[in-house]
Amino acid sequence: MTQPSDVLYYSHNLNPRVAVAVARHLRAPLRYVRADPMGREREAFRPINPNTRVPILVEPSLTLWETDAIAMRLAARFDPDFWPPARREEVMLWVSWSAHHFTSAGGVLYFEHIIVPRYLDRAPDHAATAAAEADFRTFAAILDEALAGRRWLVGDAPTYADFRVASALPFAEAARLPLEPFAHIRRWHAQLEEFDAWREPFAGLD
Structure with missing residues (x-):
């Protein structure tokens, strides 16, 4: 059987997980x-x-690294509604907000509670985790309020905004993300987990 000419290099870490989930959701x-x-x-x-670092998308005439660029490329090629051109600024708003606020805080908790014990010879940085948890609660409250009146972040169907903002949530328990007070976030992420590609992006892969 002929192999696809485009390759996505990945690992099981937070950002590559998003890239693989996007690619498989779009059936790329x-x-x-x-x-x-x-x-x-x-x-x-x-x-x-x-x-x-990964992810890296290699096409015959283009190589892209960084999860958001890869997601934009795959959406343009395989399902423009996943990053809808008419609402691209709204999607980008949430992508940027995730990077600088919500997932930034969650990423510290992910790193200190999951990556540090697994790969580094030190204890978690408790000052860093305390600050990150406070930030996470602040931004989770903003997200929870936004989700109170909508099913998805942009429009009536999932877009890359949802995948990107939820980046850290599959690791919530192990990363000790304080999600208990935020019912709308938990409901929204449960909806995402109805998609096989989000719930188990690495199914059948190494």
Whole structure:
């Protein structure tokens, strides 16, 4: 069988998980390759991503790194409604807000409670986790209020805004994300988990 010409390099970490979930949700015909560009494969990956990180999307005439750029490209190719042109600014608002606020705070908790015990020879930084938890609660309250009057963040169907803002939520228990007070966020994420690609993006992959 002929292999797809486009390759998505990934790992099981937070941002690559989003990229794989997007690709599989859009049924993009890609070849998925699990990679370790920060370890033994660092020098091999440097020509296609100088950051030596994943995800990386490699097409015959284009190479993209960074999850949001990959999602934009895949949506444009396979389902424009996932990043709807008529509402691209609204999607981008939530993508940016996630990066600078909600997922930024959640990412610290993810790193300190999951990555540090697994890979680093130190205890979690309790000052960092306390500050991140306070920030997470602040921004979760904003998100919870926004979701009180809508099913999805932009329009009547899931878009990349939903996938991006929910980046850290699949790791909520292990990362100790304080979601208990935020019923609308929990309802919204439960809706996302109805999609196989979001709930189990790595099913059948390495």
